[in-house]
Amino acid sequence: MLQVKALTKTFGGFKAVKDVDLNVKKGEIVAVIGPNGAGKTTLFNLITGILKPDSGQVFFRDQDITGLPPYVICKKGMTRSFQIVNVFQRLSVFENVQISVMSREGKTWNLFTPSKKLLIEDTDRILDSVGLLGKRENISGALSHGDRKVLEIAMALGGNPEFLILDEPTAGMAPEETERCIELIKQLSDKMGLTILFCEHDMELVFSISERIMVMVRGSTIIQGSCEEVRCNEAVQDAYLGGSDVCLM
Amino acid sequence: MVQSILGGKGRVWGYGGIIVLILLPLFLPRFYIYLTSLILLYGLFATSLNFALGYGGIYQFHHAVFYGVGAYGAALVITKTGLSPWLGFIVGPLASALLSFVMGLICIRLSKLYFGMLQISLGSLVWAVIYRWYGLTGGDDGIHGIPMPDIIATPNSAYYFTLIVTAASLFVIHRMIKSPFGSALQGVRDNAVRSEMIGVNVKRHQLAALVIAGFFAGVSGALFVVVDTTVFPDMLFWTFSMEVMIMCLLGGWFTFMGPMLGAALIVLLRTFISTFTVYWALFLGLILMFVIFFLPDGVLGFFQKKMKQKN
């Protein structure tokens, strides 16, 4: 579904992402892991059009989407959440998701129908599926960190994507919130059939839900493979997991 | 419209306010009617700015240009062509909207503060042209005694005309803020990157917001011509743009009626303070400093917060 070919991005001499290849098939859950500063977020920004790559290509459903603006890529069925919470602070939880749904339906150019009457059910359904329905009237800026991260995902879902990118979905969450979030991601994959690409520091999460893992260190891919392969790979252990000689977990 | 501001009692307040405004000419002397007209049209002007700045998060630093162009557009049609004055009232705002579109197109590709600064410079160009083009605009003298159609030529009828147009404009602006477009615009304000990522074409929405804001600034400019029958280049000098921002800030950025309240406060304070000192600017500066330090949400925003805390 997603093919990334030799993607490279340089910031003032510093190669943040170099020659990265990545393949994600329909219905898969793929994790990208790597130490801080490995270029995971940059990679996601390149795929979703927030940054333009210096070289390399991105194909989504066999279409070349390299360098397209984010709003075009979104309409093609790929949405994402952000690592740093990125919600509409001054608006309510409901409005946050509603805007996303309205955007999908191409309604944002409607100047005179009150928003209050539009797409209520669709929005509520998404809120329900992530468990935020009870907080629909809360101002999103005042939510707990965990709830805002979930709202992030809900907003991404508003675009009715086939392909979802999650940038550290559980970062900063309390343990029980993390569990809820893992449950949610599993559901998105199982029930809604979404293809998911995510990055995460929480190894337990990574190994429990992903089918394949890509390891990035200093902008390059060092291995791409199944959980087993990655877990026991020496290069990974040296570079990333601190050089222990037993297989993890 | 007022409901969303004051909660359940809003409707009562709103209707009460409108009735008072309608009855005002019965018991207020002429000067105060003129003053109330000014408050209304400045309030509309400030609300149009707030549409772009408070709701759209666009650094519209030189909004007075569109106000001035609306006024000059109307004035020039009335004095230089034989056409109907009513046509002038339409041409003025349309000229503002067009200018807003062109300036927006040039500025929109830049980041926030650059946008604002470039807009100030383009606006200053428009000001310079109007200031110097004696033959057409009367230069720094402006144009005085612009003839009005009989039906709006008296202070009271000009007042009613201003009231009707302002109320209708506010209704339309409010409608737009509450529409999907308005929601998307507020989303863009809060987070442009996120908006792009849920499929909103940020630049295009901002451009549309600018055109709408410019149009209603033009409407308020044309209303000034009705109320004052003059135009002069200071109407589009950059300090006036700052003053209207102060109105928005004083009333409250993120409230709908805040800018109107701010306009009322500024006009009343200016009238009051000017009766005993020529140093109005000094007071305005001090008020502004006070608001920035202690009331960053404005007067209305402050009371809204208080009320929320009570509940």
Next chain:
Amino acid sequence: MDFIYSFISPGFLSQILVGLSRTVILFIVASGLSLILGVLRIPNVFHGSLYMIGAFMSYTISVAFGGGDTGFWLALIGAPIGVALISLVIERGLFQYLYEREHLMLILFTFAISLVFGDLVKLVWGAEYKSVPVPQVFQGFVSLFGGLPFPKYNTFLLFMGPVVAFALWLLVTKTKMGKISQAAAVDREMVGAVGINVSWVFATVFVIGCLLAGLGGALVAPTVSVTLGMDHSLIMEGFLIVIIGGLGNIWGALLGALIFGLTQSLGILIWPQFGIVFPYCAVIVVLLIRPTGLLKSTW
């Protein structure tokens, strides 16, 4: 042939010199503006007020010493220092509490200060025109190209431009302070993290920038009538110069001032009525070609 000749005519050349002396004033003021924009990210609206206050102070000092040469030189030193002291009080007393706020609040706050200053100047110096005498050494004219008179004082200005530019270059590239401020412009947190007191770096840069505004005011005072309102027109020119030069780049400010000063003076020659419009048009042309200014901005 006549057409070409008109371009190398004495009138044209002396107008270029007039434009260059204007450039010097604009550069000195705009470089201060640019310095503050680059490091502190504040579009300082009351920069124009400080320029005006510099001019008025130089009037007071000059008059206090009998309007002679001593008065002029003392004014040239005293006025910028006076302005710097005012700006120090404002920065430490008010501004330092606002750095975290939005640009919008900052620009409105600087506007508030400019309103207050405008009226304070009116209170202190009154609303009448003031004129500062030109010192004896610079009185009169030198004759240039076929006998056209050129004010001696303007040659002094033309000399001061490079002097200030050189001093700024030294300050920014050769001193520790300059290097820290350049680094702070790029990455505040980093500079704070290595144990430098960013707050005082900001204060210093702010004061130096404002000192330049005062110097501009003191230098311009003998050539114009010192009056209320000279702040408003100047600050707009200053912003335009900074924009076309590239925000925060003081060499951009030099380039911008050059473009502005020359188009202004030549514009008046070409089309007197609309001379004022030419610099604005130059700005638009520049920005259409290079939307973020001619030189690299520090933003």
